[in-house]
Amino acid sequence: MTSPSSTAAAPSPKRRGLIAGLVTVAAITCIVLVAWVMTSTNRDPYVVATRSLDGDAQHGGLLFRINCAGCHGIAGQGLVGPSLQGVSTRLSDPQIIQQVVSGQTPPMPRFEIEPQGMADLLAHLHSFSDAE
Ligand code: HEC
Numbered sequence: 609m610t611s612p613s614s615t616a617a618a619p620s621p622k623r624r625g626l627i628a629g630l631v632t633v634a635a636i637t638c639i640v641l642v643a644w645v646m647t648s649t650n651r652d653p654y655v656v657a658t659r660s661l662d663g664d665a666q667h668g669g670l671l672f673r674i675n676c677a678g679c680h681g682i683a684g685q686g687l688v689g690p691s692l693q694g695v696s697t698r699l700s701d702p703q704i705i706q707q708v709v710s711g712q713t714p715p716m717p718r719f720e721i722e723p724q725g726m727a728d729l730l731a732h733l734h735s736f737s738d739a740e
Contacts, residue, residue: 649702657723658705663731671729675719684736689716696737701730 619627649655673682676689684692695704705726711718721729 649706652702654709654723654726655702655705658726658730659701661724661727663727663729663734665728665731665735667725668728668730668732669735671721671725672732676729679716684733692733692736694737696730696734704730704733 618624672680672684676684676692679687679689680692681687684695686692699707707713707716708719708721708726708729
């Protein structure tokens with residue numbers, strides 16, 4: 609790589625430096641974004657409030673049958689919406705909470721549930737994983 613003939617075809621050192629710089633900036637941006645998204649969900653006051661409460665799985669089951677069973681099935685086996693069996697092994701609690709309250713994946717609506725209700729619902733969703 610030191611002889612002039614072998615470097616002729618390769619990008620000039622200046623250009624390589626620029627590419628390396630851009631790749632580094634892109635990588636750092638990705639890491640910062642991922643870290644920001646993860647910590648912002650974990651620090652969200654609603655998520656924090658929900659996770660600080662003890663969920664009542666039985667009341668959660670009632671909420672589930674009223675609000676969710678129409679799409680996810682009475683036992684979370686899946687209908688219009690995907691099966692929720694083992695959902696808490698696939699998704700973290702903040703991710704599940706996000707899924708329920710954000711409305712980011714239509715046709716699933718955005719739910720407004722008070723933190724205690726959300727904690728109850730989470731307890732019920734956890735029971736789908738225990739059964740496996
Ligand atoms: C109108 C139908 C509908 C209703 C009502 C509904 N969902 Fe959903 N849900 C969906 C659909 C469709 C998806 C898949 C969205 C996607 O990722 O594209 C989904 C995805 C999910 C997921 C993510 C599953 C995974 O494996 O990624 C969870 C968790 C979930 N729903 C929980 C609930 C809960 C809890 C309720 C009740 C509070 C509820 N859903 C009510 C349709 C519905």
